[in-house]
Amino acid sequence: MFIDRILEIIYPTRCVSCGKDRSLLCESCAGEIEPSGGYFCVVCGKATLGGFTHKTCTTRYTPERTLSGFAYKGPARELVKVLKYRRVRKAADVLAVLLVKDLQGRGVSFGPKSLVVPIPLSFWRKNTRGFNQASLLAKAVAGALKLEFREGALKRVKDTPSQVSLNRKERARNIQGAFSAGEDLDGKDILLIDDVLTTGSTVREAVKALKKAGVDQVWVLAFAKD
Numbered sequence: 324m325f326i327d328r329i330l331e332i333i334y335p336t337r338c339v340s341c342g343k344d345r346s347l348l349c350e351s352c353a354g355e356i357e358p359s360g361g362y363f364c365v366v367c368g369k370a371t372l373g374g375f376t377h378k379t380c381t382t383r384y385t386p387e388r389t390l391s392g393f394a395y396k397g398p399a400r401e402l403v404k405v406l407k408y409r410r411v412r413k414a415a416d417v418l419a420v421l422l423v424k425d426l427q428g429r430g431v432s433f434g435p436k437s438l439v440v441p442i443p444l445s446f447w448r449k450n451t452r453g454f455n456q457a458s459l460l461a462k463a464v465a466g467a468l469k470l471e472f473r474e475g476a477l478k479r480v481k482d483t484p485s486q487v488s489l490n491r492k493e494r495a496r497n498i499q500g501a502f503s504a505g506e507d508l509d510g511k512d513i514l515l516i517d518d519v520l521t522t523g524s525t526v527r528e529a530v531k532a533l534k535k536a537g538v539d540q541v542w543v544l545a546f547a548k549d
C-alpha cells in the first residue's frame with residue numbers, strides 16, 4: 324500500500340527499542356523481553372496451572388485456557404506500539420514469531436483443526452487506525468502454526484467507548500454484548516488472539532459470544548500481559 328511506503332520512508336526499519344540495526348528488533352533487545360510472569364486464570368486473574376481456567380471459575384461461557392507471551396514493557400511494549408500507533412504492519416510478524424517461539428519453548432501445542440480468530444476492534448477505532456492489530460497478529464500466528472485464520476468468525480455488533488480509563492468492573496459492563504459470532508461455529512475449537520491483555524474483560528465477553536454460537540474449546544492467546 325502507498326501509505327506503507329510513505330511510512331517506511333518516514334520511519335525506516337530499525338530496532339524499536341534502541342534504534343540501532345536494520346531490523347525491527349535487534350538481537351540484544353530481543354534478549355531483554357521479559358516473560359509474562361506465570362500462568363493466570365482469565366476469569367479471576369489469579370495464578371493457575373498452565374493457564375487453565377480454574378474449575379471453580381468455569382461456566383458455559385468461559386475459555387478453557389489463557390496464554391500470554393510476555394510482560395507488556397520494554398521492547399515488547401515498543402513493538403506493540405509501533406504496530407498500533409505508527410502502523411508498522413510488519414511488526415505483527417515479529418510479534419507472532421516471538422510468541423510462537425515462546426509457546427513452543429514451553430511445549431504448548433494446538434489442535435490441528437483450531438481456527439485462529441482475532442478480537443475485532445470497535446468500529447471507530449478500526450476506522451481511525453485503518454486496520455485491526457489483533458487481526459494482523461492472528462493472521463501471522465495462524466501462518467506460523469499452520470492453522471486456519473478465520474477473521475469473520477467473531478464480529479463486533481455494538482460500539483463501546485474506550486476501555487482505557489475504566490476499572491475492572493466498569494470495563495466488564497462497558498463491553499457487554501459487544502460481540503457476536505459471524506458464522507456457524509458448532510463444535511469448533513478456537514484460538515482467540517489479542518495483542519495485549521489487561522483485565523481480560525474484552526476477551527471474556529468475546530469468548531461468551533463464541534460459546535453461545537456452539538464453540539467447543541476456546542484458548543485465548545495474547546502477545547503480552549499488562
Ligand SMILES: [Zn+2]
Nearest residue numbers: 338341349352
Ligand atoms: Zn535494539
Ligand SMILES: [Zn+2]
Nearest residue numbers: 364367377380
Ligand atoms: Zn480463576
